[in-house]
Amino acid sequence: MVDALLEIDSLTKRFGGVVASDAISLAVPRGELHAVIGPNGAGKTTLIGELSGEIAPDDGRIRFEGGDVTLLPSWRRSRLGLARSFQITSLFADFTALDNVALAVQAHAGHSFRFWRPARGEARLREPARAALARVGLASRADVLVAKLSHGEQRQLEIAMALATGPRLLLLDEPMAGMGPEESGRMVATLRALKGELTILLIEHDMEAVFALADRITVLVYGRIIASGPPEAIRADAQVRQAYLGEEIRHG
């Protein structure tokens, strides 16, 4: 546990009478692909919000690389190497794919109080951005406006942007959401290629993908962790089956 990249300790968040995070404790070691699953309303989105710095927890601690980040704003966490993708595609629509990724590179390449030189001409920003696009299979789509990309390509672009920030931990918020089988197959391949090199916390609905990729799985129900362990253990866990998985596991 000492070498955990991300440590969550008794994280609690209430919205009125609803407990969205109920004393969540979790440790993600370096290099692990850790999946968080749970039915709708289990508090997965709240957890991602707390980890990325958009929702302040009522109680508990978040440690990243040993340092307390509980109260840091999201841009600071990004600087530390904690990158997230968004569930609802939230790219810069009037920019090209390459512009989007280059912006993510720019955020980590010194300050941006530079008012004169055209940023689109800076090889220092464009080259790493092209490399990140290539990693998710979008190299040939670099100069296409985001609005013209397919849904699947936009999701891949989300990953490329997260990668371009040079992260140590990737927080992925349902990267397969709304994808057809072919597109989600491509996403699984992308994530598998990143696995091991990066630590990944994957929040996902697609059970097939989760069991294919995850080293460990944590199951969240009503804001509380009801099980955490390797995929086989989760598959066999009676409480998990009863609370949530049942049908889907048998099919998966």
Added chain:
Amino acid sequence: MTAPLTPRNVVVAVLLLLLTVLPLYATASGHVFLLTLFTRVVILAIAAVSLNLILGYGGMVSFGHAVYLGIGGYAVGILAFEGATSGFVQWPVALVVSALFALVVGALSLRTRGVYFIMITLAFAQLVYYFGVGLDRYGADDGLSIRQRSQFAGLVNLSDRVQFYYLCLALLVAAIYLTWRIVNSRFGLVIRGARSNDRRMRAIGFPTFRYRLTGFVIAGAICGLAGALLANHTGFISPATMHWTRSGDLIVMVVLGGMGSSFGPLIGAVLLLTLEEALPVLIRVVASPVFGDAAARMAEYWQIMLGPLFLLVVLFARGGIDGLLAGERRG
């Protein structure tokens, strides 16, 4: 740099050419009012360009931008009144005071969004407006006459209409070029990204607040300079310069011309201010054969024609006139 021959580029080129030769025509034909009108157009276009930087590119709907016209104007007026007539003193003061005021307004208002942002910028502008009304030493409500235009040690004579016009035009072109450089720089991409999705910008590691605030200050400073020019142009400054309807005019110029386009604010300023002059005349000419003397009174309601035009642009040309010319259909 070669620009393709699109309708938009042709219009912009023709417009710049006309603005350049305008003094020649005005002095040769004796239509001096044209020179007066277009000096005003050019000055307010500078103000609109500055607003476009934060409104069009930064998504910050400042509803108090005319306050910087007032601050810049009062900087010139008050200093002249107190005996400091050097432009080398007046204009930097206009710029710096405007920038400082923008820093305060921005620091408070940029923490809010949407309607709250609009209301806070408006409230600050109203605050200064009433402050101006209360300035008894400097004419209060009635305003302050500026007897002597800013002095530039013989380098340029602002009392010469033509020289002053060309100075304003040069500053307008400089302001357009400056914003064009800015919006394509690293800084510009950050504020444009924050307009599109501020939350995402923070998630990828940008502390967006400080960049947006900087943009807000730059826009305030440029508009402060426009205020200094305007005071020199009219030889007069009063609180009316920063009335909230003037802020509304600036927004109309930007939206009409095209938000987030380099030359949009210029097109908007030319269009709005010439229509302001031309519509009453047009109505009088068209209506007088039919309605006789009533036509003059009808002409007072020229805005009844401007309103629908503005509505049409907002509804059907999201990119403004510039967007129409460029053939864009921005969603």
